[in-house]
Amino acid sequence: MKLPESCEWVLHCAAALAQLPPADTASTGQLAEHFGVPAPYLAKQLAHLVRAGVLAASTGPRGGFRLARPAERITVLDVVEAVDGGTDPYQCRELRQQGRGAAPAEECTEPCALAATMRAAHDAWRASLAAVSLADIVGTLPAEIPERTRRLLSRPR
C-alpha cells in the first residue's frame, strides 16, 4: 500500500497556496521550482485538484492556481482524495462466494466481516485526515515559513 509521491507534492502546494493572500495565484512553474519537482507532471496533478473543486485555476499572464475556498474549509483529506481518488484501498471481491468453498448466497446476508473491518479502518483514516484543515497546517508553522513563501511566490506587478 503506497500513496503516490505526487500526493506529497500537492499537499505542500496546497499548503503553500494557503499561505498566500486569498486572491493571489501561483503558476505551475513557480510551484515546481519552489519545491524542486518536475513541472509537467505537477501540472497534471494540480489539474486533478481543480476538477475536484479544491483549487481554482485561471489562464493567461498572472494566472495560475489558488484555493477554491478558505483554507479553514479545505481538509487534508480533500487534497489527498483529489489526487489519489477516493477508493478504499481494500476491495472486497466476495472471495467467500468463490472457489470450491463458496458459501451459498443465502448465508451471505451479512456483509463480509473482513471487508467490514477493513472498511472501518479506512473510515478511521479518513476521519483523521478530515479533522485537519489547511489552516490548521499553516497555523503550526513558525512565522518565518509563510513570510518566505509569500516573498518567493508573490509576483511583481
Added chain:
Amino acid sequence: MKLPESCEWVLHCAAALAQLPPADTASTGQLAEHFGVPAPYLAKQLAHLVRAGVLAASTGPRGGFRLARPAERITVLDVVEAVDGGTDPYQCRELRQQGRGAAPAEECTEPCALAATMRAAHDAWRASLAAVSLADIVGTLPAEIPERTRRLLSRPR
C-alpha cells in the same frame, strides 16, 4: 493507494485456518482450491505470513499451514502487515527543505506538519485493525460457514 489483491486472499486463508481445530493444517493446494485463487502465487504470500510469525508451516504429507498462536491473539493488522509490509503509505521526503523555497534546517526543528497528520491517520488505521482478532472475525460468521470450512478442509486419514 491500493492494497494488493493477495491481501484479501491471505485474510480469508487466515480466517479459514482459524475455523479449523488448532492442530489441523491445510495445504497451499487446498486453500487455493477452496477460494479459487492461483496456488503458486498464494504459496508465496503464505510464506510471508510464516516469516512474520503469524502462521506455522510443516512439510511432508498431511503438512501445510496452521495458525502460529491462538486466533484470539492474531489481529487483522498482523495479517495485513505481514503480506503488505508495515511501511507507512505516506513517505515524507522533506519537500520543505528542497527546491528554491527550501527552509533552512534551523526552521525545521518541528517535524513536518503534513507528515505528522498523515502519520496520525495511519496510526488510527492501524489501531482500528489491531482491535479485531481472527477470533472476532470467526465469531461473526453464521454457524454453517465454519461447519462447511471444516468439512471441506479436513483431510481423510
Added chain:
DNA sequence: CAATCATGGATATCGTAGATCCATAATAGT
C-alpha cells in the same frame, strides 16, 4: 497582437503486483 498560462492527448520509462516454473529440502506413511 503577443506573451503567459492551464488543459487535454499522446507517449515513453520504470517499478511493483500478479503469476508461473523449477530445484531443493523436509516429513509422514509404507
Added chain:
DNA sequence: ACTATTATGGATCTACGATATCCATGATTG
C-alpha cells in the same frame, strides 16, 4: 529405506499504474 507429499527459495514473464515529458489548443492579460 523408499515414495509421495509439501513448503521454500530463486529465476522469469507479463500487465498495469506512477512517473515524466512533449505538443497542440484555448483562454486571458497587457
